[in-house]
Structure formats: structure tokens, C-alpha cells
Amino acid sequence: MLDIFKERLHQKYRTLDFPRKAPGLSPRYMGRPEIAAGDCGSCRACLDVCPTGALRKLSPGETGGIALDMGRCLFCGACARACTAARGEGLIRFTKDYRVATFAREDLIVTAQPRPLHTPRACNGLFSRSLKLREISAAGCNACEADTNVLGTLVYDLGKFGISFVASPRHADGILVTGPVSRNMREAVLATWAAVPEPRIAIAVGSCAISGGLFAGSGECCGGLPPLCDVQLFVPGCPPSPWSILDGLLRLKSEKDVL
Structure with a gap:
């Protein structure tokens, strides 16, 4: 019994005070992607390496050069590396932001142009306690x-x-x-x-x-x-x-x- 109390004191408190305290993430962690505005021209480096087709080129009338669908993305980072290698300065980067969940499918599409996101629906506070x-x-x-x-x-x-x-x-x-x-x-x-x-x-x-x-x-x-x-x-x-x-x-x- 004394050994149990001794080990408990040694282990201390392991539960993170989330969400008041942000979690520690690995340096290799790839979170929410960001796309900078820019003209990709005829470059297809990022599109060619994406294993799931999560990237597409935007039309000339749309802001930015590409759009990334997080719903299809594997967060492997191949597109960011290919973009940087092809241009010397990449338009795609993966941040350390783990807050990637959305409440609408269209909100998973990331472009250089920010837009308002949808709020939760159908709950109406029914599950706030349980x-x-x-x-x-x-x-x-x-x-x-x-x-x-x-x-x-x-x-x-x-x-x-x-x-x-x-x-x-x-x-x-x-x-x-x-x-x-x-x-x-x-x-x-x-x-x-x-x-x-x-x-x-x-x-x-x-x-x-x-x-x-x-x-x-x-x-x-x-x-x-x-x-x-x-x-x-x-x-x-x-x-x-x-x-x-x-x-x-x-x-x-x-x-x-x-x-």
C-alpha cells in the first residue's frame, strides 16, 4: 500500500488542464494548413504529389492560386515540400494549430481568402451537460x-x-x-x-x-x-x-x- 502512495506521488497529476491550457505538440506535428495568395502559373508540383487529390487550382477570378480540401488531405506535407522545391518559396504551409474540426463540409476547404465559418447546428444546447x-x-x-x-x-x-x-x-x-x-x-x-x-x-x-x-x-x-x-x-x-x-x-x- 505504501508503494502505491509513493508511486502516486512520483507520477503526480497527469491530466492536462484542457482547454484552459494548450497541449504540447510534437515538432513534427502538422496542423491546420495555410495558403498564401500567389499565382501558380503552370506549376502543378503540389497537385502531382498529393495522393488523394486534395488540391485544386482556382480559376483566375478566385483569390489565390490553389485550394486545399482538409477533408481529403492526409496532412503528409508532401504538397508543402513540393511547392517550396518548385518555387523556392512555398505557398502552402502546415501550422501547429490542432483546431481543425468544422461543422460544415465546405469549411474544410482552405484558400488564401479567409471566410466566416459555420457554427454548430442541431444541438440547441441539448447536449451541453452530457x-x-x-x-x-x-x-x-x-x-x-x-x-x-x-x-x-x-x-x-x-x-x-x-x-x-x-x-x-x-x-x-x-x-x-x-x-x-x-x-x-x-x-x-x-x-x-x-x-x-x-x-x-x-x-x-x-x-x-x-x-x-x-x-x-x-x-x-x-x-x-x-x-x-x-x-x-x-x-x-x-x-x-x-x-x-x-x-x-x-x-x-x-x-x-x-x-
């Missing part, structure tokens, strides 16, 4: 699943925010889906969604769940969750940081920015 979710792994690789499950550990302590995962959709306020939703999982996702009592919410975590990711266009998957139901929260990444998921859940739950 939010119960049924997690569905719809043919994911287990990366997004792992970064979601880790929220239950003492560092993140998801339960202190009144958020928890439940075993039955009938006990849930919504679903949280990871993976591209394979054909074999389509009916399971729809059945689970139908079993959640209204009002309900749907959350897509990871590029696969948002757009199909690397599997977009494959006949074996449905292209993520949006084709199947109305999604209220999009958390991009491959996989997204646990802090990105937690930030999105808290902003959805409280209907305001937490930082």
Missing part, C-alpha cells in the same frame, strides 16, 4: 480508432467533460464514425444510425470517414459518412490528433469555441 456517443469503426485501419479511444485515458480524461462512449445506439445521442465505410459496413452504419433516438448527431473522424480518403472512388467503399447521413462535425486528419477530436467534441457540445 453527450453519449456510439463509436463505429467502418473498415478503418485502426489509427483514427486508436486516437479516439485514447481520449478515455487519464491525460485527456474525456469523462470529466460529460462525454462518453456507450455500447448501445439506443443509449446514445449520436454516432462517431471512423473509416471509409465499406460496402459490408454500410448497412451496419445505417442500422446503428436509425437506432439512435432523435435528436441525434453524426460525427465523421478522419479523412476516410469524411471523404473516403485514400479509398475515395473505390467501388468497395461508400466514400465516408456524409453520403449516408447528415453530419454535424467533421474532424480531418490521417489520423487526427486526439486534441483535434477533443476540441471538436467540446465545441460541438458547448456550441462555442473552447480556446
Whole structure:
């Protein structure tokens, strides 16, 4: 027993005081991308290296040279490196901002021209005190699943925010889906969604769940969750940081920015 108390004193308090204190991130972490205004001309360096086609050239009438879709982006940084190599000064850079979650699909499109973002919808304060979710792994690789499950550990302590995962959709306020939703999982996702009592919410975590990711266009998957139901929260990444998921859940739950 004394050894237990001794170890507890040695370990100290491990739960981060989030959101009042910002998390520490790895120097290699790639967060919300930023795009500078500029004319790309005939250069296609960034488009050619993107494995998911997350980039597109803007028309001459649009501000900036390119647009980046975070819903398809893997946050690998290949586009930023290729742009810098081709131009000497890149138009694309990935910041350390982990707050990438949005409440509308179109808000995941990043350009050089900032615009107002959508606010949470469909909650109306109903889940401000408690939010119960049924997690569905719809043919994911287990990366997004792992970064979601880790929220239950003492560092993140998801339960202190009144958020928890439940075993039955009938006990849930919504679903949280990871993976591209394979054909074999389509009916399971729809059945689970139908079993959640209204009002309900749907959350897509990871590029696969948002757009199909690397599997977009494959006949074996449905292209993520949006084709199947109305999604209220999009958390991009491959996989997204646990802090990105937690930030999105808290902003959805409280209907305001937490930082």
C-alpha cells in the first residue's frame, strides 16, 4: 500500500488542464494548413504529389492560386515540400494549430481568402451537460480508432467533460464514425444510425470517414459518412490528433469555441 502512495506521488497529476491550457505538440506535428495568395502559373508540383487529390487550382477570378480540401488531405506535407522545391518559396504551409474540426463540409476547404465559418447546428444546447456517443469503426485501419479511444485515458480524461462512449445506439445521442465505410459496413452504419433516438448527431473522424480518403472512388467503399447521413462535425486528419477530436467534441457540445 505504501508503494502505491509513493508511486502516486512520483507520477503526480497527469491530466492536462484542457482547454484552459494548450497541449504540447510534437515538432513534427502538422496542423491546420495555410495558403498564401500567389499565382501558380503552370506549376502543378503540389497537385502531382498529393495522393488523394486534395488540391485544386482556382480559376483566375478566385483569390489565390490553389485550394486545399482538409477533408481529403492526409496532412503528409508532401504538397508543402513540393511547392517550396518548385518555387523556392512555398505557398502552402502546415501550422501547429490542432483546431481543425468544422461543422460544415465546405469549411474544410482552405484558400488564401479567409471566410466566416459555420457554427454548430442541431444541438440547441441539448447536449451541453452530457453527450453519449456510439463509436463505429467502418473498415478503418485502426489509427483514427486508436486516437479516439485514447481520449478515455487519464491525460485527456474525456469523462470529466460529460462525454462518453456507450455500447448501445439506443443509449446514445449520436454516432462517431471512423473509416471509409465499406460496402459490408454500410448497412451496419445505417442500422446503428436509425437506432439512435432523435435528436441525434453524426460525427465523421478522419479523412476516410469524411471523404473516403485514400479509398475515395473505390467501388468497395461508400466514400465516408456524409453520403449516408447528415453530419454535424467533421474532424480531418490521417489520423487526427486526439486534441483535434477533443476540441471538436467540446465545441460541438458547448456550441462555442473552447480556446
